[in-house]
Amino acid sequence: xxxxxxREIILNALKELLKEGKGGTASVxxxxxxxGIAKGGxxxxxxxxxxxxxxxxxxxYREISKICTNLVNKSQGTALDKLALLFCSYRASIIxxxxxxxxxxxxxxxxxxxxxxxxxRRISPTISQLIKQGIEENLFICAYPKEYAEIIMSVFTFLxxxxxxxxxxxxxxxxxxxxxxxxxxxLCAPKGSLSFLYDYL
Amino acid sequence: xxxxxxREIILNALKELLKEGKGGTASVxxxxxxxGIAKGGxxxxxxxxxxxxxxxxxxxYREISKICTNLVNKSQGTALDKLALLFCSYRASIIxxxxxxxxxxxxxxxxxxxxxxxxxRRISPTISQLIKQGIEENLFICAYPKEYAEIIMSVFTFLxxxxxxxxxxxxxxxxxxxxxxxxxxxLCAPKGSLSFLYDYL
Numbered sequence: 001x002x003x004x005x006x007r008e009i010i011l012n013a014l015k016e017l018l019k020e021g022k023g024g025t026a027s028v029x030x031x032x033x034x035x036g037i038a039k040g041g042x043x044x045x046x047x048x049x050x051x052x053x054x055x056x057x058x059x060x061y062r063e064i065s066k067i068c069t070n071l072v073n074k075s076q077g078t079a080l081d082k083l084a085l086l087f088c089s090y091r092a093s094i095i096x097x098x099x100x101x102x103x104x105x106x107x108x109x110x111x112x113x114x115x116x117x118x119x120x121r122r123i124s125p126t127i128s129q130l131i132k133q134g135i136e137e138n139l140f141i142c143a144y145p146k147e148y149a150e151i152i153m154s155v156f157t158f159l160x161x162x163x164x165x166x167x168x169x170x171x172x173x174x175x176x177x178x179x180x181x182x183x184x185x186x187l188c189a190p191k192g193s194l195s196f197l198y199d200y201l
Numbered sequence: 202x203x204x205x206x207x208r209e210i211i212l213n214a215l216k217e218l219l220k221e222g223k224g225g226t227a228s229v230x231x232x233x234x235x236x237g238i239a240k241g242g243x244x245x246x247x248x249x250x251x252x253x254x255x256x257x258x259x260x261x262y263r264e265i266s267k268i269c270t271n272l273v274n275k276s277q278g279t280a281l282d283k284l285a286l287l288f289c290s291y292r293a294s295i296i297x298x299x300x301x302x303x304x305x306x307x308x309x310x311x312x313x314x315x316x317x318x319x320x321x322r323r324i325s326p327t328i329s330q331l332i333k334q335g336i337e338e339n340l341f342i343c344a345y346p347k348e349y350a351e352i353i354m355s356v357f358t359f360l361x362x363x364x365x366x367x368x369x370x371x372x373x374x375x376x377x378x379x380x381x382x383x384x385x386x387x388l389c390a391p392k393g394s395l396s397f398l399y400d401y402l
Binding site for chain 1: 307308310311313314317318321344345347348349351352355356358359360365366375376378379380382383384386387389
């Protein structure tokens with residue numbers, strides 16, 4: 001068991017505890033126990049439970065963005081096909097993250113906020129690249145691909161966060177429809193071309 | 202001194218301490234001392250220092266949104282005139298809030314996040330109302346005034362927050378220019394009509 005593996009095993013242990021609904025009350029000792037290592041061993045990698053959570057969140061979001069990016073890179077489609085792929089896969093992965101519920105507790109607000117910023121930073125470059133591809137394909141007109149990408153991701157990470165704003169299903173869908181409407185016009189794309197943003201909710 | 206006043210005096214005391222740069226280390230006793238009341242008296246209104254900060258932030262943002270809304274209501278201008286007034290006044294007030302620096306500490310992340318959501322909730326209805334006025338004045342076309350308003354405010358509160366994203370001055374300006382460009386197209390408004398979003402930075 002090398003150094004890298006041990007760190008990963010600790011992260012997996014916390015993830016497992018979170019899935020079991022025991023994450024909120026689990027102590028450093030319990031995380032270490034679950035990981036099958038001594039408490040002192042855990043402290044070699046992390047100074048506190050918060051640091052374990054922080055690293056776990058970072059790892060999960062890194063994986064999500066890797067999955068999304070790989071999917072896009074493998075596709076031979078147009079910018080619109082790839083954007084549809086990206087957002088469907090992004091939305092599916094976000095819902096799957098077992099740690100989300102725990103992140104939303106007030107005591108984890110700092111890590112939560114950091115994670116929102118992190119996912120925005122990781123996904124935006126791919127969206128920006130696809131907007132540029134769309135410009136080359138004469139699908140879009142846009143002078144600010146990077147900034148448009150970040151604005152779109154602000155809506156996803158902040159305005160659509162289920163614990164920051166308690167949206168009803170209908171409100172949630174209207175926000176996505178408004179975003180599609182706004183970005184279609186912004187990109188000079190045909191009406192309905194970004195309907196993947198609100199379809200299959 | 203009635204009940205309402207005492208609560209306000211406590212909030213003013215914390216505000217004063219924050220201005221003096223002593224907010225981070227101030228205890229409940231020190232806030233009470235500054236307010237000229239007994240510690241027990243403070244506990245009659247607030248259970249902790251966090252609750253005082255929470256209430257102070259709430260009061261400050263309520264005032265900012267009141268100032269912005271009053272300014273808009275007094276104006277006889279078009280929707281564009283009023284939007285310019287609103288955003289200039291909003292940006293000026295936000296910079297002025299002495300508590301901002303303190304809010305950005307990790308231990309205050311929960312209150313910080315709540316405050317971002319709060320300012321979005323308070324300012325969005327006025328923007329939405331102005332978009333509707335603009336539609337009546339044949340300045341704008343928009344099927345989602347409420348949602349557009351919230352998307353605009355997501356950018357201001359989240360993407361442009363100086364501690365969540367460390368933007369250089371140039372990046373900050375480009376984001377505002379991109380937002381103006383996007384929203385002008387979204388509202389079918391003339392190019393440059395929302396230049397007040399990035400002018401006078």
